[in-house]
Amino acid sequence: MTNFDRFLASWSGVDGGNPFADVWICGIEHGGSLEPATNLDPELEPASWTDDFKKQHPKFQTWQYNQKAAKLLVALNSLQRDLGQQPSLEGWKAYMAEKLYVRDGESFKLNLFPLASPKVDSAEWNLVYAQHPALRDKGAYRERCRQVRFPFFDDQRHRYKPKIIVGTGKTFRDDFAKAFGFHGPGERRPIGAGQRQRECFVYEDHGATLVVTPFFGGRYGLNGDDHLIALARLIAEYRLASLCRSTFGRPFRTIPGVAASHAG
DNA sequence: GAATCATGAGTTCAGAGAAC
């Protein structure tokens, strides 16, 4: 295994948090520009959003993706307290400021690919990484991630046993499934209604649930609170069904407010 | 008027299908 493979098969490019958390959120890759200081050394321990991290990134609360992640987690907490109620997003800002991706928190954030990939093949990228043959071609870089990084993620999933994994970006749904050891085509589940309807894909494996959603934000993504609440309800339904299967040997049907149609 | 939230614009990339 090369040093680059060790970099891929590590916690590199992971926002982190608490790996023992029930909920893992997995993005595709970092956004934004390439940081010249980025190194390719493996990260043996997952990071987290520490006070130092927040001081270094004073605008972290403006990151829309993580705002929506915080809202989703708040809605899930709300449903956990009372499954029949309308989930509340109240307090999501405080949650984001104090609890999101922290070491002893309720969430853990990963990325399928460790580097800010939009810059792969760019002049800026070549200036920094030209000496790495595996990084000169984006397709080869991603394929190497599938071969080396995904088995690492699969191992970590079986080690830490998260109950819910949310993959954001449905064009990469096969990659999310492969990365965490889920099989099959997934079950199509609509959330929202009318023009605002979005489609998620749900995979289940040994008490764990993978939900692949459209991206958090943007024109075609989960861009409203109603989407996040519907997603929280969808997740809660599958968690309850899984719990009932393990307890009673049969699934529980839908909970109020969750679309019951199974299109897949 | 300020804060918050939802949506759109611009950029980049990938994949599918048509045209050559």
Added chain:
DNA sequence: GTTCTCTGAACTCATGATTC
């Protein structure tokens, strides 16, 4: 078989609408 065009998606940032 190759090239071109179109469409959808991911991402950041900006802007308009709404609420207080």
